[in-house]
Amino acid sequence: MRRTFIAGNWKMNLDRQAAVALVRELVEQVGPQSRVDLAVCPPAVYLEAVAGLVAGSPIGLGAQNMYHETSGAFTGELSPAMLVDVGCRYVILGHSERRQYFGESNEDVFRKAQAALAAGLTPIVCLGERLDEREAGRTREVVEGQFRGSLAGLSADEIQNVVIAYEPVWAIGTGKVATPEQAEEVHAALRSMLENRYNAGIAERIVIQYGGSVKPDNAAQLLGQPNIDGALVGGASLTASGFLGIANAAP
Ligand code: 13P
16 A cells, blocks of 8 residues: 655755754654654755754655756756765655746656666656646646656656655645645546556555645645545645644544
């Protein structure tokens, strides 16, 4: 069965002191074992400090982005191996903010996913429709296009180590959460895309997180849906009570 996976995407928030304080609190409150899989994704400059604090705890470490090349003249970029080197197990790829503000295409996300997998990282690949697309009744078509472009080129071996995050853009940072039914509909559609492209066994095993205004008070309903296997949490992951409130709400 799929294990629930709750990941905190801190985005460009917190300073070193606040990051360290938050992780210390998380490590202390989670204790030696967790019922659900957990990860925090701090800004890259704090990865190493956070790695030292989560070592030996059930909290995994993830980065928020990376470049697909292994090394070279790519000023400002980080390679997959560098992320592994500082203790990352996960990397968020293709977040809508990267697609929107930094022009990342499906092709970029696909290349990054392949490179992350080759380095032994688990990519958390994000996709989701904008409000105008949903209102035009194009949600499934948009998500399917992103699935084809960012994921479907991966081999059956590769896809099994991917986490998918469905994040409707209109629900991110807006307080406007998708209803459990709206989210479940897309998650179920994604699972059938996985089944069609790969097979039923693979589709059953892949963790699909929901992201977009997940909070402790709406998490139980979302995570109670059959195809929602976890959450990618922005704002609420910036406090221990928010993040663990969501983790504890998992069925
Ligand atoms: P919020 O939880 O702040 O809406 O952000 C969601 C998100 O983008 C996680 O990657």
